[in-house]
Amino acid sequence: MPGGRLTQQERERIAAGLADKLSYGEIARRLDRPTSTITREITRNGGPTGYRPRQAHQATIQRARRGTPAPPSEAAPPIPAMEQEIIEMAVRAGMPRTAARVHHDLALSEDGRRTAAELTRRLKVSPASVSVAVNYLLQQGFVRRERDPLRRRDIYVIDDDAWYDAIMISEWQTLQTARATMAAAETYGLDSPVGQRLARAAAYLERVGLGILESAERRRTLLR
Incomplete structure (x- = not known):
């Protein structure tokens, strides 16, 4: 590196x-x-x-x-080794580090709810970093946003359906990839080596995506 x-x-x-x-x-x-x-x-x-x-x-x-480096940000409190490993696993799976930290902090909160200001204060990161992180988590279905009408602020929530929502979004994207891959296979011709290779990939992605969606739906009750 x-x-x-x-x-x-x-x-x-x-x-x-x-x-x-x-x-x-x-x-x-x-x-x-x-x-x-x-x-x-x-x-x-x-x-x-x-x-x-x-x-x-x-x-x-x-x-x-x-010879004056940019001012360092205030360090966040040390994270226990077990919790750090959970964050590192999320990062290795492709989640941005700050998003992984935000997700983990929400998961450990008493009611699964934090404001952006609370996340900024607890994680010792900038408001901009929290904004980017929560937007990523919202797009992926890991959290949802609520509006506090009295104080005019957003509240970010991780609830029982968070993993279900995230899996559904991910696998719908897999099915879209399968459809796009099959369209490419048809363009090249299903009798051609490239077309056949793409068609096999599309069939695999579709079968796996549908299987995971069905499994997530059947086991949704485990989250409640």
Whole structure:
């Protein structure tokens, strides 16, 4: 895994990944960099919506010339080894690290509910990082959002159906991939080697996706 400062080219690829709405973890994987490096780079330089690769590169050069590194963020409290392993497993499965920490913190809360301010304070990360993390979790079905009408703030909730919802979203995406793969197979021709290979992949993905959906539905009562 490469070390040292990010290059201008890597920063351009980070910007391209953000434009394609890739997760921080996926951007890090494509650059063969730690997810924490990508998260820190984006957070320091405008966040996911304001990141500009050239400005970020110039800012890094200027900090290096001054010999004054960017101020470190306040450290979060130590995480017990067992809980850290759960977070690391989620990261290895593809979940961005901050999203994994947010998900874990919600799972351990008394009622499965936290505000963005509470998550920011507990995890010692920026509001922008929490916003990116919860948006990822919302898209994947791991949490849902409630609105507090009295205090005009969002509350993020992990409830009994969270894993069911996440599996349903994931497997519907698998079925969409199966359909797209079959369409590609038909384009190449089902009699061609490429078409046959794609058709087999499509059939496999469809069968697995439907099987998992059926299993998730049958066993949903285990969550309640």
